[in-house]
Amino acid sequence: MGFFLETLIGGLMSGMLYSLIALGFVLIYKASGVFNFAQGAMVLFAALAMARFSEWLPSRLGIESKVLANVIAFALAFVVMIAVAWLIERLALSKLVNQEGITLLMATLGISYFLDGFGQTVFGSDIYKIDVGLPKDPIFLMESTFQGGVLVNKEDLYAALIAAALVALLTLFFQKTGTGRALRAVADDHQAAQSIGIPLNRIWVIVWSVAGFVALVAGIIWGSKLGVQFSLSLVALKALPVVILGGLTSVPGAIIGGLIIGVGEKLSEVYLGKYFGGGIEIWFAYALALVFLLVRPQGLFGEKIIDRV
Amino acid sequence: MLYRENGQFKTSYRADLQIFPIAQDRIAIVALLAVAFVVVPLVADQYYLRAILIPFLILSLAALGLNVLVGYCGQISLGTGAFMAVGAYAAYNFFIRVDGMPMLAAVLLGGLCATAVGVVFGIPSLRIKGLYLAVATLAAQFFVDWAFLRITWFTNDAPSGSVGVRNLSVFGLPIESPVQKYLFTLTVVVVFALLVKNLVRSAIGREWMAIRDMDVAAAVIGIRPVYAKLTAFAVSSFVVGVAGALWGFIYLGSWEPAAFSIDRSFQLLFMIIIGGLGSIMGSFFGAAFIVLLPIFLDQALPALGTAVGLRLDTAFVSHVTIMIFGALIVFFLIVEPHGIARLWSTGKEKLRLWPFPH
């Protein structure tokens, strides 16, 4: 039973990480109706920036304090992501405004390739470390109930808390601020929003910057856990089933979808994997998404998709 | 002045409905085929045949298959690599396990297996479209990836799914040397291109395009969306499966599941987007572009580097290649979303008027 709980909690933790990436997808889709295939590449790019900056700053500027170096690196990385957002909007999005969905999808795919290559050209392609002071030691819970206790990674716990805080922040942003309202208007109908004077371009830069921020946080957490490497962008492909489950337009859906996928993956791998020769983690998430697509395509919390005649 | 239809009157519908109604086009295509079948084998060296022309031809075939599904029928698929894999591994199994199975038959049977898998994974298209369908096809990709890696029956218990074939022949003629491989591939590709072209200009092609353009109106005319979509998946997967079998048998010789990964799926999608959706020629243009670009950059970038005094290592070059790749995709989508095929047909329109301005 203890083992089951450990697997469960492990699944929840990895699910939380998926949710972070899925959040970026949902944000951009909610605000611009564009499905951003490049989210994974953004995570990698942001993580690379953070990793390299936190390395360069101490050596170049002689900053002693690790915390200070990390904070400055974070700020710098965020500025870089804003620049990326602005460039994407100016060079790609604004020129493709009226194209069909598949064209925009392909464009974000192209952007994804570009960021991949660019990031590795500028920042290098070794595996880099991020150390933001997240404690890495495990803790043991419920030692009285289960023998030896249930092993939980402190790092994962912190990651979960940070993700929760991020979601709360974003929900507040969308519901309470003027910009948030404008973003929701744009997501509903581009032309209508434009006709009441909402500056589409600026909104899109804001959205992609926020998504960039989320990507940065996700990148730091993932990178801190796994090291910053190329496979990070492939993780984004895992986030797709998450948004299908949760609903493309729902922030809480991204969280819950991520948790379900995370738990489901771990549990199925541990308990069902032996019947299939192992490795079913690869497609479990997608199989689940497929079921949802056939039964309830809008996901758990998304808006119903209406096809008009 | 040269490229005009003056004097070319069609007196029967048959004549009007030819694939190349303009005489100049017919001459050009015959010349192209003559060059491809006769001149190239005599003149081209092994490297060009093996590393450029053969992969170009096979990928064109795969792009052609994908274009049927995405370009003509409007159903998005990100799982093309999976269907290629099914074609390759199925053909392998038929070839290895059945005594005396001719290679050509094995390849075609591999294609049929890919058809079956394609139809199954096409079923979601009856309920969902667009991005959601893309995710469903990704499920196919990852599932097939895993299947050929872990289910050892498929790979004759080979470790990590890598298999190989030898002693290929067609009707008694050996297919060993690059020239033989090239001619065989060329023949297959030309035949398939003709068959697919016939399909897209007949009733089924119109059904596919009707579903793509407006499926509600299509239903009212009596077109069955189920039949149209599933036949699109079936035909597309068959062609892609055959291409996959050729990729494994002819080009690679021995392969593993990674040869048909999601990167391959993306690559094929890029080919038809850049080449032109809904265009047979576009598939060839796109394949040429995507095959030639990395080779070109491989040569050009280091040369550029030495010109400015930098020595660029291969890792750097490969990263920059990916970068330029991505940038070009976006560029093409902005400048000509209908692909090279549209540029080509616009060019021909201008050529019809040349040298007059309008």
Added chain:
Amino acid sequence: MEGSVTLKALAGAGMPHRKIGEVILDVQNISLRFGGVKALTDISFDVREHEVRAIIGPNGAGKSSMLNCINGVYQPQQGAITFRGKTFKHMNSRQVAKMGVARTFQSLALFKGMSVLDNIMTGRNLRMKRNLLWQALRIGPAEREENEHRAVVERIIDFLEIQAWRKTPVGRLPYGLQKRVDLGRALAMEPQVLLLDEPMAGMNVEEKQDMCRFILDVNDEFGTTIVLIEHDMGVVMDISDRVVVLDYGKKIGDGTPDEVRANPEVIKAYLGTTH
């Protein structure tokens, strides 16, 4: 209205009006709801063979929804439709097409990516029998079939006078010509009943006269029963044999144009006071 006399003259000039036959289409107590919105409430009317039946009413009265029910695009919650004696509670689009009912759409549901010729050829799809394999080879029977249907489509193109644009992608044509292609596609199905949803919307007087001529010719030469939604009162009063009037999803009038014109309910809801 000026022009209306000319239409009648065009229509009646020397050509006998088809004899109107028995009831071919019978709509019984159709009710249609979208969530909380009632689009149609208890609508009943019949259509006789070879006649021109108009459906009129203010915007939002439910006219297009009615056609959509007949076509199987919408499934009504209540009621039934009888076609040639066979009653259906739910119409299936393909079934309806096979039974010989064709339609045009208010918002032109043409296949933008295809040429005029190909668009009209799709109307022949139900009649093309050769399977995939034959089509891929395109020899013998498959080729003959394609050519036969091409001949039929060319006659329709001649009839609608759009020969010059047969190879043009429809997306590039002006609105009036697109409307003709829409009609052509419906005609290609050789229908017994033709449902026309505002075929003259957005046209000027000359285009309307052309369209009227086409519709009347179809009715006269082929005996096709026409069910027509139209806003232009002059056209409706001139060419229809009988009229149904809808308002807010309910039927408020049914009869010959003169009867409907005199109906006080209809006047109140729709025609307004004479100017």
